[in-house]
Amino acid sequence: MEIEIATIGGYEEVGRQMTAVRAGDDVVIFDMGLNLSKVLLHDNVETEKLHSLDLIDMGAIPDDRVMSDLEGDVKAIVPTHGHLDHIGAISKLAHRYNAPIVASPFTIELVKQQIQGEEKFGVENDLMKMEAGETMQLSDEVELEFVNVTHSIIDAINPVVHTPEGAIVYGLDKRMDHSPVLGDPIDMKRFREIGREGPGVLAYIEDCTNAGRKGRTPSESVARRHLKDVLYSIQDYDGGIVATTFSSHIARVKSLVEFADDIGRTPVLLGRSMEKYSGTAERLNFVDFPEDMGMFGHRKSVDRTFKRIMKEGKENYLPIVTxxxxEPRAMLTRMGRGETPYQLQDGDKVVFSARVIPEPTNEGQRYQSERLLKMQGARIFDDVHVSGHLREEGHYEMLDALQPQHVIPAHQNMKGYAPYVDLCESQGYRLGRDLHATRNGNLIQLVD
Structure with missing residues (x-):
């Protein structure tokens, strides 16, 4: 059976992920993501109002023209998890393919919301839920499987396409978390089984984000302990404490909510994306928040909440904000510019339970935001966080578990590939033979 892989997006940057695998006449697309930093370079751009061609020219979503070179029928579009760099282009591109969108329950709900917000295309692809551990027959000889992984968002999976020539494992994005705060641990047992079943693993596509960092990525339970230590250490402060994290990081939001209560403050979630992700997770029973906890997304309701906090006393609340x-229009940035009723004062604490994504636009915006907060007297607690991506030891363990014939680095540019290429070569792979460092828009023929 001919096996071919199209590396469409995310092979020159972190963001706008999209990969297609052709097995005979069957094609599976993994991810359709957005590169948000490309959008942020343009003032007041609303992606839902833009045509896909404009966004492709902007470098914001994948240029999927290489799909016309794949001779087969798309059987499924499979987003691995709900981050925008993996689902943000579905509302712009999915309608081009007569195929269902297949994802885990939380991810499919976020995809549905993306599609409902679309203003240019009527995306009518069927939406199909599939749980981790389940399989779907795509044709007589090709099967799709979801393997549970742990990441900085709940309900993440690594999809596997099983073919007569071996399995193709799409390994974006994960860390090896054996004691997660929410959800099940990574299913390493299943990865080891896949590596040793039948013809084994033909190809492994891997996220290289932290490949140059030594050791292993800590568990989310480590971040939870760090966050607890920080908040308990400032519980006697009688002024304002504000926390911010990834809106999609439900486990981290859960910890913030619980520790707010422990230190005698009422938690309140503020910002559109905070309301979107946490509200969806609660509605689908992935998390149980206090019944009386406020969750507000629209600016007017957010400002009303800020006024109430100022009236009743900042010492009584923990705002958890975007x-x-x-980001220029996010809550914390507005607070730093003095554009909200919440007034920061000397000594107020701002806890960043997140790292800045290593990309120049983000780094510049984050620097500006912190300077604005400090100018108002805020004291910053930085990097109360653990990454959602594998470090060196995790990569060694995955290669040992899967023993793939071919490895394809992804989720980086050429400079970012280098540590992972070195790591793979130390394990016997050779660049240009069975280790394929590639670019957006290329085809890799694995089996003729």
Whole structure:
């Protein structure tokens, strides 16, 4: 059976992920993501109002023209998890393919919301839920499987396409978390089984984000303990404490909510994406928040909440807000500019339970946001966080578990590939033979 892989997006940057695998006449697309930093370079751009061609020219979503070179029928579009760099282009591109969108329950709900917000295309692809551990027959000889992984968002999976020539494992994005705060641990047992079943693993596509960092990525339970230590250490402060994290990081939001209560403050979630992700997770029973906890997304309701906090006393509340990357329109950025009723004062604490995504636009915005907060007297607690991506030891363990014939680095540019290429070569792979460092828009023929 001919096996071919199209590396469409995410092979020159972190963001706008999209990969297609052709097995005979069957094609599976993994991810359709957005590169948000490309959008943020343009003032007041609303992606839902833009045509896909404009966004492709902007470098914001994948250029999927290479799909016309794949001779087969798309049987499924499979987003691995709900981050925008993996689902943000579905509302712009999915309608081009006569195929269902297949994802885990939380992810499919976020995809549905993306599609409902679309203003240019009527995306009518069927939406199909599939749980981790389940399989779907795509044709007589090709099967799709979801393997549970742990990441900085709940309900993440690594999809596997089983073919007569071996399995193709799409390994974006994960860390090896054996004691997660929410959900099940990573299913390493299943990965080891896949590596040793039948013809084994033909190809492994891997996220290289932290490949140059030594050791292993800590568990989310480590971040929870760090966050607890920080908040308990400032519980006697009688002024304002504000926290920010990734809106999609439900486990981290859960910890913040619980520790707010422990230190005698009422938690309140503020910002559109905070309301979207946490509200969806609660509605689908992935998390149980206090019944009386406020969750507000629209600016007017957010400002009303800020006024209430100022009236009743900042010492009684823990606002958990958007803006950890310094996004121009996010809550924390507005607070730093003095554009909300919430007034920061000397000594107030701002806890960043997130790292800045290592990309120049984000780094610049985050720097500006922190400077604005400090100018108002805020004291910053930085990097109360653990990554959602594998470090060196995790990569060694995955290669040992899967023993793939071919490895394809992804989720980086050429510079970012280098540590992972070195790591793979130390395990016997050779660049240009069975280790394929590639670019957006290329085809890799694995089996003729």
């Amino acid at each position: 803006g950890h990357q310094g």
